[in-house]
Amino acid sequence: MWNEHVHERRDPSVGRIYPDGMHGAIAEGLRRELGERVSVSCATLEEPEHGLTAEALAATDVLTWWGHAAHDRVADAVVERVHARVLDGMGLLVLHSGHFSKIFKRLMGTTCALRWRSDPGGEREVIWTVNPGHPIAAGVPQPIVIPHQEMYGEYFDIPPPDELVFISSFAGGEVFRSGCCYRRGAGRVMYFSPGDQEFPVYHQPQVQRVIANAVAWCGEGATGNDLPSSRDGSSKRHWYLEGA
Amino acid sequence: MWNEHVHERRDPSVGRIYPDGMHGAIAEGLRRELGERVSVSCATLEEPEHGLTAEALAATDVLTWWGHAAHDRVADAVVERVHARVLDGMGLLVLHSGHFSKIFKRLMGTTCALRWRSDPGGEREVIWTVNPGHPIAAGVPQPIVIPHQEMYGEYFDIPPPDELVFISSFAGGEVFRSGCCYRRGAGRVMYFSPGDQEFPVYHQPQVQRVIANAVAWCGEGATGNDLPSSRDGSSKRHWYLEGA
């Protein structure tokens, strides 16, 4: 679980909502929903190599990512390391303003820009499941209503999702593809937009349920298959079918 | 252009909005937007074979479909004929309540059920483009606002669209995948949900523009390629690569 962990310490309004950091609230939900299936560790921007050393990543099945104020302070070398690890099979769950993180833009190949509106007090977001057989939607009410949230609206400049799970509406009339799944190499990537530092979204049990489902889904990517991986991506693989 | 043409003659409220039938309003928009690129004919339920004879279909590049009150009165043999013609390359544009037509359910393989709410006066629908490079979105404002419309909401039980072009929100907070593209055999199918007999949606120029774009897109399906077509679908094709 990665969090830049800037807002919680800098902005009193955020610190009151998330005294243990947003990662604290998210971790609490994961432990409740997934129990012993999951072992949670947290890393933040200020740690050496942002806590994302080669050893740490090798031991990680799924990485969650929250960033906003400090995208530019994430080192490019760390981004490349995370990128290679995703293609090798690690899951990545990108949350909310993480849509503008270096790692998400690197994986998507697009600007990942969107429309937004941030009014004091926020506005109602309603999250609809459009893929009811998807495991990320399991046990999720139709719809989830978030009373106070920042608006994120279309056009969201991402590749067409391989699987679209959720679409949100906002009180202002906007819509947003709020739950998007991608397969990249042997890894899985999900983007889930609800969640903001100014509102207690990550304390809402229904949102925690989606995040737990998403972590479980993202973790099913690695299969140990023989593929031209990012590790040898610098040279193409010269290959013969035995006996062909 | 196919219209069951029941509401306009039966319900005075509909006849006042569409004195020439809904197909009249749609045809007017097509002629304005596409000019000499298109030649429009109309067929209705009451004609022999509903106006959809083998000859008529063979001469048709794109068929638009509006039905609501009389889905069950469309003959199965005609549905099978239209189905075969779509797989052979004819485009099909299904409008609004046509989601429950026999032909659309036949092509989708699902129930095509949805949530709905029909209040007198309707409610605001806002249509967002989520695929800005798609030709069906060309020249379409972001968003289109329809002041009065019946609500159609998720979950909409369709296969995941091959290309999702529009998503709508409604005043009640619902969302809907309102512009969905499919490729089936050599043919193209689009579903576009805006449009209702009780509101003048098909007179709105922006909606007419989308319909014209959709007709143009649906018409690009037939390529004359050699494929196991619906015509010989009853037997598999026994085949050798020459000289293999």
Add this chain to the structure above:
Amino acid sequence: MWNEHVHERRDPSVGRIYPDGMHGAIAEGLRRELGERVSVSCATLEEPEHGLTAEALAATDVLTWWGHAAHDRVADAVVERVHARVLDGMGLLVLHSGHFSKIFKRLMGTTCALRWRSDPGGEREVIWTVNPGHPIAAGVPQPIVIPHQEMYGEYFDIPPPDELVFISSFAGGEVFRSGCCYRRGAGRVMYFSPGDQEFPVYHQPQVQRVIANAVAWCGEGATGNDLPSSRDGSSKRHWYLEGA
């Protein structure tokens, strides 16, 4: 597990390869790969209602389907019952010549026709994983080589798969999308083409592994979400967001 069970009893060449029926070989592989995770029952064409009563289907998480010589003898009412159950969340794994079964054509909405060539002795099929992070490819070698197999080739008239997992080549130079995943309603559908009554394909452990993976994947569809299901598909759902 459904098998029409005609060839094994009628054709001595098939009976020698599959003395317990093709379903016997498939079941053996499932038990070895999935162990206590799975409880296997078999049903055949000759049983009342083909063994697919409402009770049997309600108790089934995943149905596998093998048919060839007797597609037309499967009752339409049973097909509709299986179809409804799939949309309600049951998984369906369609094997080999099942591509022309009523239930697969019903779900796909296309002809499901393909090219084919059946020489005595068959020819080499090589199966390649093109989606290495997909659970159906887990632990599967790259490639699987089947020494003797009937050729199935493109164009295969199916909707573009929601997830394409395998592509095969044949000695004659043909290719085939041999592992195709679909989501329909709350259910999951997979088509896997290898397997033929004249060759011992279903005894090959690598093929059994794919089938076990596919059964596990197909079984994850049902989530109990509130969706307009096939059960009430005959009427649209009139609906209000509480407090909207």
Add this chain to the structure above:
Amino acid sequence: MWNEHVHERRDPSVGRIYPDGMHGAIAEGLRRELGERVSVSCATLEEPEHGLTAEALAATDVLTWWGHAAHDRVADAVVERVHARVLDGMGLLVLHSGHFSKIFKRLMGTTCALRWRSDPGGEREVIWTVNPGHPIAAGVPQPIVIPHQEMYGEYFDIPPPDELVFISSFAGGEVFRSGCCYRRGAGRVMYFSPGDQEFPVYHQPQVQRVIANAVAWCGEGATGNDLPSSRDGSSKRHWYLEGA
């Protein structure tokens, strides 16, 4: 039309096949197939800014890209410029060994690695259409046979294509997704693998037909819609629906 134009001048075997450069053969095919619909210009690595100035790109509807020996010598600033122009609506057709170009990897977000085998004399490639209604397949024979070609095989580490048009087999038994379409921002990207400097593939009329179709398809991306584009990607768009 961009070509690094290294092999043709350095390797006599290539110079004999393509005395006017590979871009010469490709341009000839475009002019024959598209006639006055197209105006062709060529740019190469050695020109200032590789011939891809902001002015040149602004005047370009579709860019074709061939590179192999000198991917690393393409300046990063030029890659970013081309990337931004694609998201703004320019089409990009990436050919053969261009799969490892900076611009293709930038747009895909994956390694784009693949299996390969390059024997003197090459081997037979057979190209199959799996999307017969796609305009890129219009008028293309089923299959195209290329007598001598370098093998490119799966796993090809790309995002699942938005539209898969062609799959190839090789004499060695491999398969390859040889025609892949993507939508990125307002632009369209196609990858087409046939073509190699050592074989006269770009002189083959059927290959020229595919390339002409692909150029036409890629050119339909720009619609002038209002989207958060790469031009203002550095800041999110603060936005209100008028009167909301």
